[in-house]
Amino acid sequence: MTSSAVSRLSVISNHITGNNTNNESRGDIGLIGLAVMGQNLILNMADHGYTVVAYNRTTSKVDHFLENEAKGKSILGAHSIKELCEKLKRPRRIMLLVKAGAPVDSFIDQLLPYLEKGDIIIDGGNSHFPDTNRRYDELQTKGIEFVGSGVSGGEEGARTGPSLMPGGSQAAWPHIKSIFQDIAAKTDGEPCCDWVGPAGAGHYVKMVHNGIEYGDMQLICEAYDIMKRIGKFSNKEMGDVFAKWNKGVLDSFLVEITRDIMYFNDPNDNTPLVEKILDTAGQKGTGKWTAVNALDLGIPVTLIGEAVFARCLSAMKHERVEASKKLQGPEITGESPIKDKEAFVDDLEQALYASKIISYTQGFMLMNQAAKDYKWKLNNAGIALMWRGGCIIRSVFLGEITAAYKENPLLENLLFHPFFDKAIIKAQKGWRSTLGKAIEYGIPTPAFSTALAFYDGLRSERLPANLLQAQRDYFGAHTFQVLPGKENELLPKDKWVHINWTGRGGDVSASSYDA
Ligand code: 6PG
16 A cells, blocks of 8 residues: 555544454445446545445446546445455445345345444435335344435435435444535535434435425426416526526525526527427336325325326326317417516415425424324424435525424424414415416416415314214214314213214214214
8 A cells, every 4th residue: 555545544534433454444435336326426425535445236337437437536446245345444334326126135135244243234225214114123133234314416416415314223323424424415514414313214304305306396397387378488488487586485406407497498499498398207206105105194295295196197198188189178379368477477486485385394294293103203403404405405495494493393383483474474365366377277286276275274273074074974873073162062072973864853962872
């Protein structure tokens, strides 16, 4: 080893916990999976002074990487799992960036013969949290510390600073904390990475992040559709609107890239490229997992659910083409019916902002319930801060959520915080007016509409579920409870009661029984 390499090694080991057993074992962390995300994370780690050992199943990729992108950096290659493990300091830190599902289990199995108690495996893919729970339990019995970490920000984020959401074995955290927090994005000097919680908590929070990502994207798409179809805006005009919004309360990565997409022309004919893209949305499943989990936990995360279904409906292109010829509805022919375009855009901005507040409110309601059901301690302020920078949903707005939860960690509902309460009061007129127009002109707005329906439902002291309970009792003797109050004092209280509904006008208290 050259003297400069020796001195670099001593500098690196200053901020790493772990013993160097021999000169070969000098890698601070190993990374398996040299697709773009993996390569970029390695380069990011190397930039922060860590020695990384890179491995890929197709080993020619390792050589290519070492000869090109990794050249001259503190990056070593390994051509087998054994070699990778031999080149790492103890406890070994090995991060997997491979396809979620079977490949993760396969690499864990391949690693196990070469690992010792206390070594750490980190899964940085988009794994489903029940899989992470299972892997965590299995590896605990073998003395291996397992971390499931959300990694968000795409290729660019991985290279320059992602948002990282690690959870799993708490014992692993002191050994990976400095690497993770060094390479993560920073907001106001704070890293967008902190310990999330046990078992699959990190991947759970990443799943909710992705669900919210689906919701944000759907809302932006609905705003675009409204501007295009009702306002008859050109793409340049819409680009200008998104540019303006990106300087206000909606300042976010997704609004910023939408602005750029609006301005982007096909070089062949100088017309907007986005209008030439087939309108069927893909999905890898993380939004669906969020919606399914919300149903499992009984939390009305309606906006993410609608965003997933909107992608499903978009994928039914053939059926939609047929239906568009057969099914009648309002059409705008000719000029836009909107006279005051400035007011129209301002209302739309408010509709988008209010709906976004609802979506995040629902997301945090879900995480609060998950924390209760799965017995995790989730720190909402910490989660909002992790999402404030680096990730796909990063926005100024997440700074407001961080502040709200910092001020009151026990906040029952985000909408109860004065900041969001006031924001919704201000937005409401524009929100309702925008939806009124969308309904009048037949523009589908599943995400905007469900947001308002949720808001109106939440603020309704009384919902029509009394009738629903009566219906259930009528056809299935499912029983109901009676409202408290003086006017009902002749009816049985604190009991589940059933009545013979076909007896018409019978005495409820007499004919009732305990369920
Ligand atoms: C991120 C993203 C990423 C996600 C893709 C694709 O945080 O960097 O959430 O993890 O996988 O955006 O998701 P869909 O294919 O499901 O849209």
